[in-house]
Amino acid sequence: MSNPKGDPGLCAACAHARTVNSARGATFVFCGLSRTDGRFAKYPRLPVLACVGFESAAPSPRGTQGHQR
Ligand code: SF4
Numbered sequence: 173m174s175n176p177k178g179d180p181g182l183c184a185a186c187a188h189a190r191t192v193n194s195a196r197g198a199t200f201v202f203c204g205l206s207r208t209d210g211r212f213a214k215y216p217r218l219p220v221l222a223c224v225g226f227e228s229a230a231p232s233p234r235g236t237q238g239h240q241r
Contacts, residue, residue: 179219183201185230186223186229188227202214203215
């Protein structure tokens with residue numbers, strides 16, 4: 173069955189997700205990890221409720237200095 177409410181689940185908050193709107197008004201999520209990792213579907217079936225590749229798109233409240241060089 174499809175996802176009538178369009179809730180993408182985890183993908184909504186994932187740094188690897190790109191929202192794609194079709195000409196028909198449907199919304200898909202493109203998973204950026206699919207480019208480099210075959211375990212991930214290009215357009216995952218939504219909602220995604222569990223995903224090993226999930227990475228929060230929101231900055232972490234702690235440890236935000238970890239990526240500076
Ligand atoms: S890694 Fe998982 S949660 Fe993130 S966009 Fe891809 S499928 Fe969605």
